[in-house]
Amino acid sequence: MQEQDKTELGFCGPGLMGAPMIRHLLRAGHAVSVWNRTAAKAEALVADGARVVATPRELARRAEVVLLCVADGAAVEQTVFGDDGLLATPDDARRVRLIVDHSSIPPGLTRELAERAAALGVGWVDAPVSGGVGGAQAGTLAVMAGGAAQDVATVEPVLAAYAARVTHMGGPGAGQTTKLCNQAIVTATVAAIAEAVSLARRSGIDAARLPDALAGGWADSTLLRTFVPRMTQDGLAPIGALKTFQKDVDTVADAARETGTPMPVAGTVQQLLRLAEAMGLAQADFSGFVDILQTPRQG
Template identity: 40%
Template sequence: MAKLAFLGLGVMGYPMAGHLVAKGHAVTVYNRTAAKADAWVAQYGGAMAATPAAAATGADFVMACVGNDDDLRAVCLGETGAFEGMEEGAIFVDHTTVSAKVTRELAQAADALGLGFVDAPVSGGQAGAENGVLSVMCGGAEAHYAAAEPVIAAYAKICRRLGESGAGQMAKMCNQIAIAGLVQGLSESLHFAEKAGLSIPELVEVISQGAAGSWQMVNRAETMAANKFDFGFAVDWMRKDLGICLETANETGASLPVTALVDQFYKDVQKMGGNRWDTSSLIARLRKLD
C-alpha cells in the first residue's frame, strides 16, 4: 500500500479520497476550507495538512481534484505548493478538468524537479465518485501511468492512457462535447413527449432499449421529467469545461457548432438561476420558452 496525499475534497474528491483509505492506503488530505478536511478525517480516518506541500511531504503519489487552471497552479506551485513537498520520484496525478496547456506547463515543471505527472480527468459524476466507478482518461509518460494506475483503480471502472501529457485532458474534452449534444437532444425529446401527451416512463422504457438509449436517458430522464436538477455535475462547471473545449477547438482548427450552441443554452440556464443545477437542466430552458 502507498502513502498518498489528496488535494481537494469537493463532491468528487471527498469520496475518491475515501476509496483510497478503503483500499488500505495511508492518506493525508488538504482542502482549502479546513472544515471539510476535518469532516473527512472524522469519517474516514487518515490525516489532514494545512498546506498542499505539507500534505505531499513523503507521499508516493499526490492526487488532486480542484476547480480550474488557477486552482491547480495554486496547489502545485509556490512555497506551499505540492511540488515543494514532494520527493524526487513521486508522482502527481491530476483529476481536475483543466486545459491541456496548464497540464503541459505543470508536467514540465514537475519533470524539472524529478517528479512524475499524470493528467487523469474523470467522468461519471458524483455518483460515479461515490460508487468508485469513474472513467479515467490519462496522459503522461508510460512509466508514470503504469505506477499510478493501480492506485487510481480504487475509484475507477476503467482507466486508460491515451498519450503523452495533455492527452487525458483532450479526451475529457471529447467526453464533454459528446455529453453536451446528447443532453440537449434528450431534453428536446422529453419536451416533445410532454407536449404530445405521452407517458415519459413508458416512452423511456421503450426507446432506451433501442438506438436512442444512453446513460443520460437511463439515469436522468425520470428526474428531468420531475423537474429535479440536484443530481451531480453543475451547470457552472459544465460551462467552464465547454469554454476549454471551444478555446482548444480554436487552437486546433476543430469545428464545434453544436457545442457552441449548447454552451449558450447553459448560459440561459444560468440566467434562470440554475448555476448549481445539474447538466440535465437544459430541459428547464425549453419549458421556460413555452
C-alpha cells in the same frame, strides 16, 4: 500488499467526486492525507481513516503520490505552485514524486504545468475521469490518462481502487483532450435529452416514461436513464452544476479553435450554457438543461 500499495498518498479536493474516491482508497488499505481549501470537507473524512493536513505543502512532505480533484486550472496551479503549494516545499523536505491530476483543465495548461513539475523532478499524470458522482461512489470510473507510460503504470494500481478502467492516451495533455471529447458528447446528449423531455411534455406525453419506451433502441443510454428522471422528478440530490459543464464546453471551444476543428453542435451547447448563466441557472444541477427550455408557449 505489494510495495506500491504501501505508498502513502495525498489527496487535494474531497468534493462531490473526490470524497468517494478517497473513501475507496482508504477501504483499499491506503494511507491517505487530505487537504481542502474548505477544511470541513476534509475533516468529514477523518471518521473513514483519513488524516487532515493544513496545506498542500504539508502533503508534499508526507506523500510520494498526490492526487488532485479541484475546480479548474487556476486551482490546480495554485495547489501545486502557490506559496503553500505542493512544490513550494524545498527539495530536501519533499517526498512527492508524482502528481496525478483528476481535475478537468485545458490540455495546454496541463503541458505547461507538467513541464514545470518535471524541472523539479516530479512526474505528472493528467487523469480526468468520467462516470460522474455515481461512478465515483461505485468505484467504476473511467480514467483517461496522459503522461509518461512509466508514470501511468506506477499509479494504475492506486487508481484501481475507484476506477474500472485506465486508458493511457499519450503524453501530457492527452488525457485532458480525451476528456474534452467526452464532454462534447455528454453535454450535447444531455441537451438533446432535455429537448426530448420538453417535446414530450408539450405533446401531452408522460416524459418520465421515455427511458422505458426507448429501452433497447438506439436512443437508449446511461445518460438517458440518468437524466430523464432528474428532469421529471423533484428532490433528487444534485450530481454537479451547470457551471461545470460551461467551463468544460468553453475549453472544448478553445481546443476547437486552436486545432481548426469544426464543432457546430458543441458551439450550440456553449450558447445554451451561456443562456443558463444569464437566467441564473449556473448553480443548477446538470439536469437544469431542461429548465433553459421552459419558455412559456405563446398564443
